[in-house]
Amino acid sequence: MTLEEEISAPQRGRGLLRAIFRSRNLTIGLFVLLLAIGMAVVSEFWTPYPPNALRIRDKLQGPSLAHWFGTDHFGRDVFSMIMAGARNSLEVALTAVAVGIGIGVPLGALAAARGGWIDGFVMRLTDLAFAFPALLTAVIVTAIFGPSAVNAMIAIGIFNIPVFARVTRGAAMGLWKRDYVLAARCAGLGDAAITWRHILPNVNHVLIVQATIQFALAVVAEAGLSYVGLGAQPPQASWGKMLSDSQTYIYSAAHLAIFPGLAITITVLGLNLLGDGLRDLLDPRVRRQR
């Protein structure tokens, strides 16, 4: 086939759904995310046992038919707690990433588009944010607003802003030197339009990868905050808190660490696959290859 014929050849289907299901990464990733969200939603109405019901008599049982994932040191059903904790962990992590993206990406894009003192200012600002350890930020936020899951989200989210700002700026800087940006200027486009149409679509792959990393970090950070008592407050369940509570029993009742650990790992892996799949879906170079 000559290129001429190839160009004229009918195009293959571009249906979004078909594209999604053609990608194994996307399918698995979506499935895992939906599973986690489903668990969180169902737990609002139903869990095998009330997640907060203490039954000391049944404490520290291994997995069994009655308690699929066993029970903890208060005799609470681990499976029910994981269902209930899904909501808290997902909310915190997703919000934290959303805060980071929502503020960090525009900041980074602005710095790259304008350069000069604006760039310098934004970068100094992110330096400042980086200089504060995440935990310290969280302590300050919770010291001001009081400990709660919402404040944990904000604290972790603040820590994500400079991360996304830097990643966006770094990737965008290179793109501003491309000739297609010059061509867009010749078409009379301004900085904002160029950023929206030509820069952001070309940095999204970096952002997607970063977002999955930050999501994983946020789940873990939420655990850390809960551990020192700054995150989810009892009786609210959270995977991170379950994991940190399990430390004392790591030798006697390993299932207490394994199941929340698995829940975190699977969710993060699923999001990773989702991210990879999304990145490919959004990239015409990859999408059209198959």
Add this chain to the structure above:
Amino acid sequence: MRTAAPLLEVRDLVREYPLPRPSLFAPRPVLRAVQGVSLTLPAGSSLGIVGESGCGKSTLARCVMGLERPQEGQVLIDGEDIYALSRAGLRRARVKFQAVFQDPYGSLDPRHDVRRILLEPLASLQPETSRAERESRILEALEAVGLPSAAAGRYPHEFSGGQRQRIAIARALITRPALIVADEPVSALDVSIQAQALNLMMDLQERLGLSYLFISHDLGVVRAITDRVAVMQAGKIVEEGPTQEVFAHPRHAYTRRLIGSAPKPFSGRRRRARAAQEAPA
């Protein structure tokens, strides 16, 4: 007697770039990339700019395209100083001049399909055009550069370097401009593809009455496509004249050096003969 104003006139253009300070309190040195360049390009003709890399050719092109404000001087298109225009005025004026860039891989946004790439200048510069009008302009531009209409739905990575350059030319043509500023448009292409692209540009010029400001470091290419040529060295034009004449009888020493350095087939023994001459010394 002068009738109408020339299509493009560049007057005493100066473009400087500030360099980093050598020390904290030293004054900021400036690099004078373009130092007082004046050019005239009558409608329907083509003017070449040649010179070594770093001599300021691309900087000049960016100033002519209204992408970088020069510190001094004027760029007049149809007698109108583009840097004196309002934003809206410049946008209206841009319809008349468009650009083609060097790198066929870097000049097309990989995320946009060809329709969107071609539509961008049209939607931005001539928003009054109707949907139907835009579609027919896209087909017209693709046809002009010899691409099938089905190309509109494809992405840049699906094309070869030569075809991408055709897309870039189509994008430049879509507003039906009078002037095309081409910065090394064929330097990244292979000889036979380069020949196709140059022939296409010559055809379009004859058919549409286009004018070219054609920038290249390749003297052969400039000789093939321009009526007049300006030789640029360190930000200044050192010689300007009809292309044939400048190549046949270069007057400035730099022009002579440039032409002398260009490799020539059928002169096989030249370099070795010179080495032999110099050896005893």
Add this chain to the structure above:
Amino acid sequence: MSAPLLELDGLTVALGTGGVELLSGLSLVLERGERLGLVGESGSGKSLTALAIMGLLPEQMRVSGGLRFAGDDLPALPEERMRRLRGRRIAMIFQEPMTALNPVMSIGAQIAEGRRLHLGESRAEAEAVARRLLDRVGLPGPRFDLGLYPHQLSGGQRQRVMIAMAAACGPDLLIADEPTTALDVTVQAQILDLLDEIVEETGAALLLITHDLGVVSETADRIAVMYAGRIVETGATEEVFARMAHPYSQGLFAASPYGLDLRRAPGGPRPRLKAIPGMVPDPARRPAHCVFAERCGFVQPDCLRISPRLAPLDSGGARWPHLAACLHPRAGGLAP
């Protein structure tokens, strides 16, 4: 008679065993002191030929046919011995002096590295040689200190550093892949002169890869024109240029601005370049008959049946026989 320095004897490179052939049956011999120019459009296989000689082909590529260096069968050499050849006896200069130099290593250290590695010299000894080499390639001290970094040099200066690096261990074979494509004419002329002198002084063989007919004509004693993974014409530079027996060689020349006759009738249209119609065939779609047939202006019925082999043209007896892979070679007369 001893074995030739470099001998390709039906060298074939394919994607996987029995897969798509990227290079098909290349044969050529190169001796010390010779300058061979390899020309052709992009995708014709010039760089792959260089990589095959260097033993640096990507994993999935398979080499068959003869490829010998000073009598050694290169594809059979253990990687350990190949590494000792590379840089020491075969050196390469790349197109992009920007990316081929290590940005975080001083130029002195980069030039000295080869001598320390291959010749076991001390740092001081190797750096003394590096200084002499830099002086030799036209970057004299103290302006061009060994401690400079690549980003502090211009493109042409970086290419000089690359040449110093390549010449550091006194190689027998220098491969230069488009060494001046990224540079402009005046710098190009200087770099070509320099390469020429280095070959003259050291007696190394030069394999110069370029797409520019002007560059080969001025630098090479002999040229090989490549198309679609094969050599379609080869011979002494003067003879090839005088005759251009293969229609592709003619087409390449006619398409370049060198081939343009600028004369035009007053007021008449501007003369056009003679573009070769169509494009280089994809390696997976190369025909079994003459690979150039689809674009050839002189195609005959037998061209669509037979794949022509590289065969001698009439001028026998010369040091380098003039060969072309064409059933109907042109009689010639392109020279002005």
